[in-house]
Amino acid sequence: MKAIISHDIDHITVSEHLLRDLIVPKFLVRSNLELTMGKISFSEYVSRWTDFVKNKWQNIDELITFNNVKQVPSSFFIGVSKGIGLNYSNPLAQVWMEQMISRGCELNLHGINFSNINVINEEKELFHKLSEHRANGIRMHYVRTDQETVLNLSKAGYKFDSTVHAFEDPYKVGGMWELPFQIMDGWVIENGKRWQSASLNEAIERTKKQIEKAHKHNLKYLCIDFHDRYFSKSFKTWLDWYVWVVDYLIKNKMEFINYETAVNELESELNLNLNKKDHI
């Protein structure tokens, strides 16, 4: 099994949310609740206010640097449309797209529309225009799908999608590979609540079980989704969890690849199997 770690960009600044959505009041309620319940320390609480004043709700550079040190390829999904709490502007997204490309990261689309093929196509085109780079892949924001989403993404010409949560190997839908993901930071740490409900140890135990499950299913790839927003001492449990998971996989001799490499591997394997069949 090889590991593919990817990061969804949901926020860039605090101010992008003001007067647009309820993310800021929700953040304030959540932070106060987590402090009162003893889920976060006072210094963590203070750090959150520091980020707030600095208008900084992304940790992209810091995360790429950490990944580079650990030899983990950085793979990002960044949005070009607004929707459910994702409200950064296209010019701001462009700044970070350039940064990601210049630092050798894999860059794909964090999609908003999951139900209308025309809008799906428009988002793909807009991503291309803004980044001067074609999106090979996509993950839907909030992993939203309907019956047709995966098929529509395939029709739109994506080489892969990683929106589906399943302990299953990649499979083809038309010309596109669906690479299901298995582990999502928030699901492990918030455990179905709207605030941090698990301790670091509980999150670690839960993650070990999920990695074990992936081994039992003999999966080719273990796909993990970690949001850059939480790569910060303002979210210490999340930060410590990510550092733990990377070190744990390294200790267990896991090879890290990105989606592009995985798709190339899957294609060559498919061609090899087709050739074998031809020779029978």
Ligand SMILES: [Zn+2]
């Ligand atoms: Zn998202």
